[in-house]
Amino acid sequence: MSEAVMEPGGTAGVVNDFARDKQVFGVPWGKAMMWIFLLSDTFIFSCFLVSYMMVRISTTDPWPNPSEVFGLTAFGYDVPLLLIAIMTFVLITSSGTMALAVNMGYRKNRKATFWLMVATAALGATFVSMQAFEWTKLIMEGVRPWQNPFGAAQFGSSFFMITGFHGMHVTAGVIYLLIVANRVRNGFYERCGSNYEIVEIAGLYWHFVDLVWVFIFAFFYLW
Amino acid sequence: MGYVAIADRDHDIEHHDPQTFITKYIWSQDHKVIAIQYGATAIFVGLIALGLSAMMRLQLGFPDTFSFITPENYYQFITMHGMIMVIYLLTALFLGGFGNYLIPLMVGSRDMVFPYMNMLSYWVYLLSVIILIASFFVPGGATGAGWTLYPPQAIMQGTPGTEWGIVLMLASLAVFIVAFTMGGLNYVTTVLQARCRGMTLMRMPLSVWGIFMATVLGLLAFPALLVSAIMMLLDKGIHTSFFMPAISSMGADPGYTGGSPILFQHLFWFFGHPEVYIVALPAFGIVSDLLSTHARKNIFGYRMMVWAIIAIGGLSFVVWAHHMYVSGMNPYFGFFFATTTLIIAVPTALKVYNWVLTLWEGNIHLRVPMLFAIGFIFTFIHGGLTGLFLGNVTIDLPLSDTYFVVAHFHMVMGVSPILVVFGAIYHWWPKITGKMYHETLGRWHFWMTFLGTYAIYLPMHYLGFAGVPRRYFAMGNTDFLPDSAQDLNAAITISALFVAATQILFFINMIWSLTKGPKADGNPWQATSLEWQTPDTPPKHGNWGHDLPECYRWAYDYSVPGYADDFIPQNVPASVAPVGRDHGGAH
Numbered sequence: 102m103s104e105a106v107m108e109p110g111g112t113a114g115v116v117n118d119f120a121r122d123k124q125v126f127g128v129p130w131g132k133a134m135m136w137i138f139l140l141s142d143t144f145i146f147s148c149f150l151v152s153y154m155m156v157r158i159s160t161t162d163p164w165p166n167p168s169e170v171f172g173l174t175a176f177g178y179d180v181p182l183l184l185i186a187i188m189t190f191v192l193i194t195s196s197g198t199m200a201l202a203v204n205m206g207y208r209k210n211r212k213a214t215f216w217l218m219v220a221t222a223a224l225g226a227t228f229v230s231m232q233a234f235e236w237t238k239l240i241m242e243g244v245r246p247w248q249n250p251f252g253a254a255q256f257g258s259s260f261f262m263i264t265g266f267h268g269m270h271v272t273a274g275v276i277y278l279l280i281v282a283n284r285v286r287n288g289f290y291e292r293c294g295s296n297y298e299i300v301e302i303a304g305l306y307w308h309f310v311d312l313v314w315v316f317i318f319a320f321f322y323l324w
Numbered sequence: 325m326g327y328v329a330i331a332d333r334d335h336d337i338e339h340h341d342p343q344t345f346i347t348k349y350i351w352s353q354d355h356k357v358i359a360i361q362y363g364a365t366a367i368f369v370g371l372i373a374l375g376l377s378a379m380m381r382l383q384l385g386f387p388d389t390f391s392f393i394t395p396e397n398y399y400q401f402i403t404m405h406g407m408i409m410v411i412y413l414l415t416a417l418f419l420g421g422f423g424n425y426l427i428p429l430m431v432g433s434r435d436m437v438f439p440y441m442n443m444l445s446y447w448v449y450l451l452s453v454i455i456l457i458a459s460f461f462v463p464g465g466a467t468g469a470g471w472t473l474y475p476p477q478a479i480m481q482g483t484p485g486t487e488w489g490i491v492l493m494l495a496s497l498a499v500f501i502v503a504f505t506m507g508g509l510n511y512v513t514t515v516l517q518a519r520c521r522g523m524t525l526m527r528m529p530l531s532v533w534g535i536f537m538a539t540v541l542g543l544l545a546f547p548a549l550l551v552s553a554i555m556m557l558l559d560k561g562i563h564t565s566f567f568m569p570a571i572s573s574m575g576a577d578p579g580y581t582g583g584s585p586i587l588f589q590h591l592f593w594f595f596g597h598p599e600v601y602i603v604a605l606p607a608f609g610i611v612s613d614l615l616s617t618h619a620r621k622n623i624f625g626y627r628m629m630v631w632a633i634i635a636i637g638g639l640s641f642v643v644w645a646h647h648m649y650v651s652g653m654n655p656y657f658g659f660f661f662a663t664t665t666l667i668i669a670v671p672t673a674l675k676v677y678n679w680v681l682t683l684w685e686g687n688i689h690l691r692v693p694m695l696f697a698i699g700f701i702f703t704f705i706h707g708g709l710t711g712l713f714l715g716n717v718t719i720d721l722p723l724s725d726t727y728f729v730v731a732h733f734h735m736v737m738g739v740s741p742i743l744v745v746f747g748a749i750y751h752w753w754p755k756i757t758g759k760m761y762h763e764t765l766g767r768w769h770f771w772m773t774f775l776g777t778y779a780i781y782l783p784m785h786y787l788g789f790a791g792v793p794r795r796y797f798a799m800g801n802t803d804f805l806p807d808s809a810q811d812l813n814a815a816i817t818i819s820a821l822f823v824a825a826t827q828i829l830f831f832i833n834m835i836w837s838l839t840k841g842p843k844a845d846g847n848p849w850q851a852t853s854l855e856w857q858t859p860d861t862p863p864k865h866g867n868w869g870h871d872l873p874e875c876y877r878w879a880y881d882y883s884v885p886g887y888a889d890d891f892i893p894q895n896v897p898a899s900v901a902p903v904g905r906d907h908g909g910a911h
């Protein structure tokens with residue numbers, strides 16, 4: 102086609118803009134791939150959550166009240182969902198430090214990027230530890246994947262499965278962040294000229310894991 | 325590392341050239357080698373599945389004759405046959421095999437965007453195959469739950485393979501999904517982000533469109549299978565009750581309570597229906613290119629073909645419950661799913677019309693790939709029409725779980741894609757190996773396969789109408805069936821064994837070609853798309869020598885009026901040859 106061709110407008114124009122040669126999205130390959138992966142992962146978590154809702158509806162035994170099961174006693178008061186509130190707070194804070202790390206990366210501030218990523222990983226690790234604490238507490242109270250003293254067995258099954266799967270995502274994220282952080286520290290990305298986009302890509306994953314938690318929180322703990 | 329992979333680094337190509345035999349052919353990151361590894365492994369397991377179908381046919385055709393086929397074995401054969409054919413053969417071959425080979429060559433890039441991950445994808449796939457095959461040899465043998473793996477029977481005593489077979493099957497599927505995801509992310513990103521200059525999306529050959537859309541479907545549908553596999557493993561392994569209702573098994577209470585078997589069916593078919601299109605869309609795309617090339621005509625309605633692929637892909641996510649009419653559902657649901665199912669027939673029919681119109685007044689060369697492509701049109705129309713029957717609730721209810729269904733899905737997703745697979749192998753064989761195959765032998769292979777499969781599946785429709793049930797080891801005392809049903813079954817078995825045996829022609833041909841075949845020209849079919857314009861045949865690592873190609877036109881400039889040759893390759897500039905119909909947009 103020669104340069105003189107008229108550009109179509111309207112929907113055809115939108116289609117043409119996306120179909121333009123070489124790249125559909127003006128982003129690095131890794132970032133595009135991460136977006137696509139996260140879309141796929143969204144479907145995994147959606148399937149988990151929808152399945153949870155369906156077994157919750159189909160089971161014949163009563164569903165335990167999450168605010169009671171997940172309550173903690175602090176300073177002599179029974180506070181519902183106390184631990185979960187703290188966990189959620191920690192995870193959302195880690196999204197904040199991650200966003201700062203990305204920003205510092207683009208400013209080529211290696212040291213700040215490194216430390217912010219380490220902070221993010223530390224917050225993530227804190228989250229996983231608190232999750233482990235909560236698992237232990239429930240197990241001590243007799244909740245198992247196949248039974249639970251408060252009512253429907255599916256409560257324990259869904260809880261351990263979904264938080265376990267999410268916890269694995271967080272753990273993998275912590276490891277991923279630490280690897281990238283180490284490479285930021287030793288200047289690897291400057292040598293191969295990739296301009297710290299990898300920090301942003303890791304950040305995408307991290308924000309996604311946080312976002313998923315918000316949904317788990319809403320559907321499992323608040324409903 | 326990072327996003328800087330080899331497609332952008334011309335000067336590094338020498339660097340990347342693998343040196344030793346091991347890095348060149350085994351731990352290879354070259355998409356072409358990975359494609360061949362995928363293809364060879366898939367065909368190997370496919371042969372196992374073919375062998376299993378022969379055993380089933382022996383039993384059905386000549387009951388009480390073969391003592392080594394017990395009812396338990398029969399169920400194991402049926403399950404493994406179905407699962408291998410659908411997932412480990414067709415999905416792996418179309419996406420891992422053809423996807424890997426064709427995408428970078430057709431869009432003009434040097435490789436996939438992340439070659440290392442691409443290599444891992446193959447090795448993880450191989451692992452899943454090994455786990456799958458191992459399940460034949462564990463205590464209790466492979467699972468006999470049927471390829472749909474419906475609980476509760478998939479994990480309840482009485483079904484073969486509930487000890488370890490089902491566990492290995494689910495594990496193998498999970499591993500397969502990991503492998504597919506690693507490959508699939510590569511295919512999608514390569515198509516979206518790494519095309520050569522001028523290769524707009526609307527200039528891509530339809531093969532790439534079909535494989536691309538199928539991969540997208542895979543990335544969105546396999547999650548449902550993964551989740552159901554995890555949940556069933558938990559039900560089986562630690563006695564959760566996701567899918568298991570309170571149930572008593574042989575007088576004992578296995579201790580399940582309150583789960584939902586229907587939930588599994590929803591998850592399975594939310595994956596399962598798109599899966600049908602995961603094997604169909606690449607076939608649609610490839611067959612379009614075969615027809616156009618060998619009819620020396622541009623594909624009819626390119627733009628419509630692309631939109632049809634996209635529409636079919638989207639719609640395939642909202643039809644899943646047409647597999648569950650007999651499970652019982654709200655009539656409004658049945659109405660909804662029947663409607664969406666019939667709507668999907670519209671873009672599908674458009675594609676069929678376009679294929680036929682592509683042939684119309686074409687300069688048809690009945691070479692082997694073309695024969696297979698035309699054979700596909702027949703079998704696909706055939707299977708598509710019976711699909712309309714089964715899509716309607718009231719007609720499906722009596723036909724469900726009869727041989728009518730077996731005939732339908734074998735025509736539409738068994739025979740049709742397999743014909744395209746053969747057509748595609750013959751078509752790209754000269755490019756892949758640099759050798760020509762034996763034309764006459766190829767024609768024999770086509771005619772025996774094509775006519776033979778009709779001899780197998782056409783009678784099955786009648787068996788279905790007569791009420792012969794699917795998944796039965798033997799008929800038993802079914803008075804309503806005429807004795808002739810058994811004669812028909814015997815005839816079908818003979819045809820099936822015949823078809824299975826004729827596949828040897830294909831392998832003889834390939835071996836002949838590799839050893840004695842004449843050297844192939846770089847572009848023996850005088851095709852336009854970029855993979856035929858590589859400097860070397862077979863293409864070397866990096867594909868394009870020093871310079872990446874540039875694309876100036878769509879992939880279908882055949883018989884452009886006023887030009888001497890009847891084809892103009894995509895990398896010929898507009899200043900050299902006229903541009904036919906081009907939907908690609910300015911560049």
Ligand code: HEM
Pocket residue numbers: 377378380381402403405406407409410414469470471472730734737738739742780793794795796820823824
């Ligand atoms: C010559 C080739 C083939 C023959 C003779 C054959 C034969 C059979 C037979 C006898 C059954 C069992 C039917 C029953 O008793 O209900 C079956 C089931 C099946 N076949 Fe094939 N088949 C062939 C190729 C294929 C291919 C290429 C596919 C790929 C999609 C395929 C997919 C299936 C599936 C999904 C099932 C259902 C398994 C189940 O019910 O769990 N088959 N086949």
Ligand SMILES: [Cu+2]
Pocket residue numbers: 596597600643644646647
């Ligand atoms: Cu379907």
